[in-house]
Structures are given as C-alpha cells and as structure tokens.
Amino acid sequence: MSGILVLVRHGQSEWNLKNLFTGWRDPGLSEKGHEEAKDAGRRIKAHGLKPDIAFTSVLSRAQVTNDHILAELGQEGLETICDQALNERDYGDLSGLNKDDARNRWGEEQVHIWRRSYDVQPPGGESLRDTGARVWPYYLHDIQPHVLRGETVLVSAHGNSLRALVMALDGLTGEEVVKMEIATGVPIVYRLNADSTVASKEILED
Numbered sequence: 113m114s115g116i117l118v119l120v121r122h123g124q125s126e127w128n129l130k131n132l133f134t135g136w137r138d139p140g141l142s143e144k145g146h147e148e149a150k151d152a153g154r155r156i157k158a159h160g161l162k163p164d165i166a167f168t169s170v171l172s173r174a175q176v177t178n179d180h181i182l183a184e185l186g187q188e189g190l191e192t193i194c195d196q197a198l199n200e201r202d203y204g205d206l207s208g209l210n211k212d213d214a215r216n217r218w219g220e221e222q223v224h225i226w227r228r229s230y231d232v233q234p235p236g237g238e239s240l241r242d243t244g245a246r247v248w249p250y251y252l253h254d255i256q257p258h259v260l261r262g263e264t265v266l267v268s269a270h271g272n273s274l275r276a277l278v279m280a281l282d283g284l285t286g287e288e289v290v291k292m293e294i295a296t297g298v299p300i301v302y303r304l305n306a307d308s309t310v311a312s313k314e315i316l317e318d
C-alpha cells in the first residue's frame with residue numbers, strides 16, 4: 113500500500129446556485145458553498161486524514177474550498193500548488209448561459225449530451241475527453257508521485273475535472289461516465305497500491 117488521494121469538488125458556487133454554465137468563469141462560493149467546504153474539512157479531519165500537500169485549480173471557488181479545508185484541519189499555510197490543468201471543463205460559448213434557457217433553446221437531450229457525454233464538445237468548449245487529456249497527464253506527472261511516496265494528497269477541483277480523473281482511476285468507459293456525478297463538498301478518498309492501482313475508494317458522505 114502507498115499513499116492517499118483525497119478529491120473534493122468545491123462547495124456550491126454563486127453560479128451553481130443561479131443555474132449558470134460556469135466552466136472557466138470565476139464566481140465565488142455561495143453561502144451554502146462556504147459551509148459545504150468547511151464540512152468537507154471536518155469530514156477529512158474526522159477520518160484522521162492529514163494532507164502533506166494540496167493541489168487546486170487557478171479558479172477561486174476551488175482555492176477557497178482548499179483554504180476552508182486546511183483551516184478546519186488546522187493546516188493553514190500547507191504547501192498548495194495551483195494549476196490550470198485542474199480547472200473546470202471549458203464550457204465555451206455556453207459559459208454564463210442559464211442551463212434551463214439552454215434546454216429550451218437546444219433541447220433537453222442535446223444539453224445533456226454537452227454536459228455529460230464523454231466525447232461531444234459543447235460549442236467552442238472542451239469535451240470530457242479534452243478535459244481528461246490535460247487532467248490525467250498532470251495527475252500522473254505532478255500529483256501521483258507524492259501519493260506513491262506514501263503522502264496524503266488533497267486535490268480541490270471541479271465537477272468535470274474530477275469526473276475525468278475518477279473515470280481514469282475507476283477505469284470507467286465513455287458510456288459509464290455519463291451517469292457519474294460528483295457532489296459538491298463530499299470528499300472521495302482513494303488509497304493506492306505501490307504499483308499505482310487503486311486499493312480502495314471511500315466516499316465520505318453523511
């Protein structure tokens with residue numbers, strides 16, 4: 113057995129609350145989102161996990177979530193690496209649009225395909241496959257080595273950048289990933305084997 117990888121999707125953002133496509137836009141957390149992020153920190157602490165290093169995106173909702181978690185753990189100031197590779201999927205021309213307005217305009221099915229399919233790009237944006245093509249190499253090169261050294265690594269990121277990562281870790285197909293959702297502020301804990309395969313996965317729900 114080697115180290116531990118803790119994945120957390122940021123708490124609810126102001127634009128999650130307003131039902132807007134967000135992508136690379138940079139809204140802050142909603143009031144509920146701040147609470148969810150603190151709660152994620154409390155759950156991580158209750159499970160006796162203590163990160164040695166943290167990774168997050170360059171978007172504030174993920175960074176503030178990371179700050180809340182570290183504060184709950186009493187680990188403010190822990191080395192945190194921010195990288196664009198962990199950003200949310202770029203939603204292109206959909207960014208800033210209301211999701212219900214988009215359904216009225218393009219139809220329920222088309223919008224679902226843009227949101228959850230593996231390889232269909234929203235107009236001007238990234239498919240989940242495109243997102244995975246930046247998240248997975250970053251994971252392999254920058255994050256995984258820490259886990260294989262036996263460290264506990266915290267990653268605060270986004271719904272779709274984490275879907276891409278979980279898809280690869282869990283070995284899901286493009287069809288299976290369509291049904292996979294990642295809840296805001298609910299930590300997912302992977303323990304890895306020394307050969308980098310997954311030894312166990314635990315979701316820290318209520």
Ligand SMILES: O=C(O)[C@@H](CO)OP(=O)(O)O
Nearest residue numbers: 132133134135200227271
């Ligand atoms: O708007 C977004 O950037 C994402 C995450 O909030 O939305 P969706 O769940 O539709 O992929």
